[in-house]
Amino acid sequence: MKNFYLVLIIFMIVCLLVIPITAVGERPQDALESLPSSAPADVSDIQSGESMAETDFIVYLTEEDKTAELSAQEYLFGVIACEIPPDYPDEAIKAQAVAAYTSACYQKKRQRGNPSEELKGADLSDNPSTHQGYITKEQAKEKWGEKYEEHAARITALIESVKNKALVYEGGIINAAYYAISSGKTESAAAVWGTEVPYLQPVESVGDLLAPGYLTTVSYTLDEFKEKAAALDITLEGEDPAAFLSDPERSESGMVVSYTLGGQTVTGQQMRSAYSLRSANFDLAYVEDAFTFTVRGYGHDVGMSQFGAKTMAEQGSSYEDILKWYYIGCEIEDYDVNAE
Structure with a gap:
C-alpha cells in the first residue's frame, strides 16, 4: 500500500512539472493556423502593428x-x-x-x-x-x-x-495631362499631339498670367542660333539674319503650331525642343545682333495648369x-x- 501512495505522489509531481512547461512552450494549433503563410520568422514583427502596403x-x-x-x-x-x-x-x-x-x-x-x-x-x-x-x-x-x-x-x-x-x-x-503654367488659355490635345481628345480642349486659365515665371526670354547669338537650327536639319544662310524668321501659324490659344525658319517649316514643339524653351507659345525676333524668344507659360499646355489650380483654390474652388x-x-x- 505504501508503494501505491509513493507511486501516486511521484505521478502527481511529474504532472505539475510537465503541464506548465507545455502551456508556455507551445502555441495552440488554431493560433498557428490563423497566421498568414508568409508570416515572418520573428513574431515580434507581427505584434508591432505594421503591415506591408499593397503594391499598386x-x-x-x-x-x-x-x-x-x-x-x-x-x-x-x-x-x-x-x-x-x-x-x-x-x-x-x-x-x-x-x-x-x-x-x-x-x-x-x-x-x-x-x-x-x-x-x-x-x-x-x-x-x-x-x-x-x-x-x-x-x-x-x-x-x-x-x-x-x-x-x-x-x-x-x-x-x-x-x-x-x-x-x-x-x-x-x-x-x-497636366503641367506647370499655361499661356493664359490651355491647348487642345489635337493642337499639341495631333489627336483629338474630347476632354482635353482649350479653357481659360487667366490666373496663370500672374504666375512667377509666366513670361521668360531666351537669347542666342547668330552662331548659337544656327547651331540649334542645324539640329532641325535646317541650314541658315544669307547676309540678313532677320530674313531667317517668319510669322508663325498659331493655335486658338496662341501656341506656335508651325514655324518657317530659313525657308523650311517645322512644328512649334520642334522649335521648343531645339531652342530649350519653356513652352511652344513664343515670339521670336532678331534685335541688336541676337535672336530673342519671348515665351509664355511653362509646359505642353494640355489639361490642368498647376498654377491655375492654385489660383482657383485660393478663390474658393x-x-x-x-x-x-x-x-x-x-x-x-x-x-x-x-x-x-
Whole structure:
C-alpha cells in the first residue's frame, strides 16, 4: 500500500512539472493556423502593428536603373513632392493627387496592354517628360529640410482624403495631362499631339498670367542660333539674319503650331525642343545682333495648369471644381487600379 501512495505522489509531481512547461512552450494549433503563410520568422514583427502596403504601381527609377513597388499613397506622395510646392492650397493639392492617380492608372492600363521594354517590367517611370515626376521620401526630406514632417503630414492627409478618386470620361479612365503654367488659355490635345481628345480642349486659365515665371526670354547669338537650327536639319544662310524668321501659324490659344525658319517649316514643339524653351507659345525676333524668344507659360499646355489650380483654390474652388474645369465633361469616381 505504501508503494501505491509513493507511486501516486511521484505521478502527481511529474504532472505539475510537465503541464506548465507545455502551456508556455507551445502555441495552440488554431493560433498557428490563423497566421498568414508568409508570416515572418520573428513574431515580434507581427505584434508591432505594421503591415506591408499593397503594391499598386511598379515605378522604374531611371537614374538608379531599378524598379520600386509602391502603394498608391506612397507613389502619390512622391509625385506631389516632386511636382508642386508643398505650400499650395489644400484643394489644389487634392486636385493634383486625383490627376496624378488618374494619370498613373491610365499609364498602367496602357502599359499592361502594350508593354514597353524600356520600362523593364514597370507600369511607368519617374521621367516627367514621358510619365510623371517622382521622388523618394529621402529625397523629399532633402528638399524640404526642417519642414519635412510638417509638409509630409499635411500632404499625406490630403492624399488620403481623395483616396482612389479618379477622373473618368464616359466610364473610362482618362489621360489626365497636366503641367506647370499655361499661356493664359490651355491647348487642345489635337493642337499639341495631333489627336483629338474630347476632354482635353482649350479653357481659360487667366490666373496663370500672374504666375512667377509666366513670361521668360531666351537669347542666342547668330552662331548659337544656327547651331540649334542645324539640329532641325535646317541650314541658315544669307547676309540678313532677320530674313531667317517668319510669322508663325498659331493655335486658338496662341501656341506656335508651325514655324518657317530659313525657308523650311517645322512644328512649334520642334522649335521648343531645339531652342530649350519653356513652352511652344513664343515670339521670336532678331534685335541688336541676337535672336530673342519671348515665351509664355511653362509646359505642353494640355489639361490642368498647376498654377491655375492654385489660383482657383485660393478663390474658393473645390478640387472637384478645378478638375471639372480643366477636364471637360469628366466625372470623379472611385477607381481601383487593381480591379482590372
